[in-house]
Amino acid sequence: MNSKDLIRLGVPFGEATRRATDFIAQYVLSGGDKSRIEEEVKAIVANPALFAEDPLRKEFAKALVNAPPPARTDPAKYRQWGEGLESEAINQMEKACFLPVSVAGALMPDAHVGYGLPIGGVLATDNCVIPYAVGVDIACRMKMTVLDIPVRDLEHKQDRLTRAIEAETRFGVGSTFKQRRSHDVLDADWGCSGVTKQNKDRAWSQLGTSGSGNHFVEFGLFTANEKILGLEPGTYVALLSHSGSRGTGAAVCDYYSKLAVKKHPELPKELQRLAWLSLDEADGREYWDAMELMGQYAAANHACIHKHMAANLGAEVLLDLENHHNFAWKEKHVIDGVEREVVVHRKGATPAGAGVLGIIPGSMATPGFVVRGKGNAESLNSASHGAGRVMSRTKASQTFNWKEVNQFLRDRGVTLISAGLDEVPMVYKNIHQVMAAQSDLVDVIGQFDPRLVKMAPHGERAED
16 A cells, blocks of 8 residues: 555545554554455544554554644646656655645656656646746756758767867856856846845856756757758758756755745645745745746757857758746646636646647657647646656666667767766666657657767766
8 A cells, every 4th residue: 555545545644644654564564454454544544533542553543633634635636648657756746736736737758756746747736836846957948959060970070069069068067167158148137036146157157058967968860750940851960958057046946945845834744845935925926037037047058059059060050949847837727627827837847738849858879859739738738858767876877887888879879978877878768658658748740869969977966
């Protein structure tokens, strides 16, 4: 019996859930009939006072008596895409749906465990924003530019492309440019929040950098299956990047998530990372403005990377596409038969409204896809943001070695400039299965195949 079953039986989050788990384990070890576990739990939940002196049941009963009233008796509805998702990721989604401010949710096929809301989780709330449902790397995004470079250059002029990547961005925690980049985002209102004001110089120093973790810059072959924003069908050289709002975004998340927790001491430990800020209050509006600024800043990082890379190579841009995740949007959705404005958090999920173009990457050795959203209402107009991890970073570093990985990459025509063992292709789900699981959410209109990849060197910790 898992936490979902206990919640269904009326066991509150927190100490009561833990004591229920302990009771079940002791009950079975003492020879209790497994087929009666549900009846036993129901009986204690119905009248815990009857079991106050029972040696086996009293701690569970005491926790029930002392438990705060539930936030809501029925969770907000959500739908899951994909099979075989991590049980803890599902539990995180279900817990989020018990928040009193939650109105609807969705779980994408690349979902895995995150802080508070799972990565791949989509949650709609009523007039409030949840910092940890947005994420640490606020407004992390994808950007692809198709360049007028001959396809043969991917093989014959790889050194030139490598030098361009090395010259025009930086990787790693705290990475900066000595000769700083410029962008109009620096003229925005950085005083909208004390955190952004304090971190403006830091943000400027990191403008145009790529960070660590699963962030990358790579060249590859892009095949357009149809005409896309004026680009004719065919195969081209493209530049693809993935990164977000760097250290400043993390600082915004850290400050406002802690503030949200302080504002909601009533939340049990299991829900504290889902504490929210009301948009009717100054703190909530301040976080929202800071989040919006981080969206502009993340976009500026990518703009600098692509602009300087194209200039370095003397290339013209034929197509420019981008989208972001780890963000919250005010949108109108039909909830319980009534259209209303809600706040949609997409933590590691791609906007996929009807006709909206997006980019869903695979791994350093598997395809990514340009997609057109179908506007599926059950997913709150969302899709996955990638393949999704199947292995922790620690386990990956213990499991793989570079000799085998490099051979795997060579067999697939991929040259790796740098990366960590915790980002090798084997730590990700099969991207084709992920795409198949969301065929009702997006149409594939193009495919990107990596050929030259750079990520943060081994040993850098993840930022998102």
